[in-house]
Amino acid sequence: MGRSLLKYLIAFTFFSFSGIVILDYFILPNYVGYNNEHYLPDVRGEYLEKATYQLRSLRFNTKPILIPYSESHTPGTVIKMFPRAFTKVKEGRTIDLTIAGKDEDIEIPDISNLSLRNAKLTLTKLGLGIDTIIYEYDNVISDGYISFQLPRKGQTVKSSTNMTLGVSRGAPPDYYIIPDIVNYSLTRARKSIINEGLRVGEITYEFQPDLVPNTVIEQNMTAGMRVSFPASINLLISTDKQEN
Incomplete structure (x- = not known):
């Protein structure tokens, strides 16, 4: 009886181990697709045709997304990809490719x-x-x-x-208010004037080495004053360049 029990235990151990090996190396990989995954190659900078060929050779699908022309990118090349390069992805996945447009x-x-x-x-x-x-x-x-x-x-x-x-901005108001733009940068002053519905008038420059260049020194209309029309505001702007 002891020998029979020993044979039974040996057989049970063998078949259990075999079952685990088969499950781990054959059944589970096929079920979850472990053997069908690949690391995405980096196709950024490649032309669409070459990038598509590389990805399809690994059994991926591709979806090109065309964006407007930009001087910083070569037309027809891949700018971005999703999922990102070097990501492990299952076969059959669609890879989004952002493509630089042409100047047409x-x-x-x-x-x-x-x-x-x-x-x-x-x-x-x-x-x-x-x-x-x-x-x-x-x-x-x-x-x-x-x-x-x-x-x-x-x-x-x-x-x-x-x-x-x-x-x-719709119908004009009954009056306009002159903004206080002294000490503003010229860019900020322009925006402030336009946002109030007023106009930028004559711009003159004065040498002021102690001020940041392009700073408003004076405005010809008093801040807070009300006017009934879209008046032009003249500006005196600082510069660090002295006239010869």
Whole structure:
């Protein structure tokens, strides 16, 4: 009986060990896909065709996402990828590839009377950028909508072109208040004047080595004063360059 029990224990141990090996090395890997995973190669900087070939050779799918042209990227090359390079990914996964767009001829669309948000979406889809946004009062165009655009509709430009947009602030107020912009930088002063619905007037420079260059020293209209029209404010600006 002792020998039978020993044989039984040996057989039980053998089959248990064999079962664990089969489960660990054959069944589980096929079930969870361990043997079907690969580390993603880094295809950033490659042209779309080559990147697609490399990924599909590892049985990945690809999804190109085209973005507008930029001088900092070569058109047609991969800028980003998701999941990221060197990530372990299962076969059959779709890899998103962000591709730099080409500098193409674009006909400027008519975005007048669009909201600023919709205008931005329209321009972005065409690869056009926005350089400057000017807010101004308008008796006709509703608040937050495009009042003018440069270049104008119908003109043909490159897709990398930046546009200037005018955005309505609605009907003008009964009066305008002159802002206090002394000691502002010139850039900040311009924005403050425009935001009040006023205009930037004549800009003159004065040598002031003790001040930060492009600082507002004086303004020709008194801060806090009310005016009934969009007046122009003249500015005296500091410079560290002395005239010869």
